[in-house]
Amino acid sequence: MAKSARYAIGIDIGGTGIKGGVVDCKKGKLLGKRCKEATPQGAAIADVRAAVLTLLERIRAQELDTKVSALDTLPIGICMPAVIRHGRSMTAANIAPEWVGFDARSMFAQALSAPVSLVNDADAAGVAEVKFGNADAAKGSVLVLTLGTGIGSALVYRGDLFPNTELGHMELDGHADYERYASAKVREREGIDDATWCARLSPYFRKLEELFSPDVFVISGGISKRATEFIPLIDVNTPIVPAKLKNNAGIIGAALLGASGWE
Known part of the structure; x- marks a missing residue:
């Protein structure tokens, strides 16, 4: 390369x-x-x-x-x-x-x-966060979840990306497309508080934990600016850390992949 x-x-x-x-x-x-x-x-x-x-x-x-x-x-x-x-x-x-x-x-x-x-x-966003963001994201298997209009996901192992996981669209607990039930946009639209929202996020995080056994979850997206307020309310065993790059992660990651000639 x-x-x-x-x-x-x-x-x-x-x-x-x-x-x-x-x-x-x-x-x-x-x-x-x-x-x-x-x-x-x-x-x-x-x-x-x-x-x-x-x-x-x-x-x-x-x-x-x-x-x-x-x-x-x-x-x-x-x-x-x-x-x-x-x-x-x-x-x-x-x-x-x-x-x-x-x-x-x-x-x-x-x-x-x-x-x-x-x-x-x-x-x-996942590529950028693992390379330049939270130091915990550089270890082993990482699932970066972008909570925004939908729920985006990036699975990275020791710096290598497994593309197109799209785990926000997973069927779970009777919801055919879980991001339509638990994204940050849904929280905003329905006006629910953090406790109610995280009660929706918890089974989702537990299912991802069961399927992939990541070493750490990283929460990205604009909502990550106040991630420390709601992270403790998500009931899952795997550590969760806030993204460092926040809304610039997608720009930085796209540039990194562009610079490397990613196809």
Whole structure:
């Protein structure tokens, strides 16, 4: 495998926002500002493509106080809420159904006039968190769970990613798609308190513990900013730690994979 680039652009496509920036892949930090565009209503392919192109223009327009030059030549990594198999988006979570089976990587590469790495959003966050985040996540088997609009998952063993686990869609306790019952978005929409929410999360964490026996769970996503408030309420034996990179994890992970030429 070719040596990874020092700098890359990471773009994280989410259900409500598309954000990105230039990443120092050696330090795991953003350079300059994090740029953001709203995810177009319905997240149709053409609309998302246009929003990503606008975002990339804003990222490249920055004047960075570093040795980075020629931002238009940096590798690009993109992550999105879908199973990605050989560049195709095989599922569509909180984006338009037309993405299913679509050659998304080729489309982005053509639209951005550059080679593009494409990966599942939770996988990108997991890669970043294990490499640069909470130190406990660097040990053995790690399950990174992103609690947001849905529940994203990334399974990493000794730094190696097993992609596309999508464990938030697991059937459990009569719920065909468990993220529709226990995501952070559901908690917000229903206005339930932490105790009620964690009573929903606990059987989910116990089932993952039973199936994968991870050494540690890492909670990512925007809600991780206050993870210490609700982590003690989740009833599971495996240690749970909050993510360190929070909402930048997807951007950093996408950039890392882009810099390495991930396909």
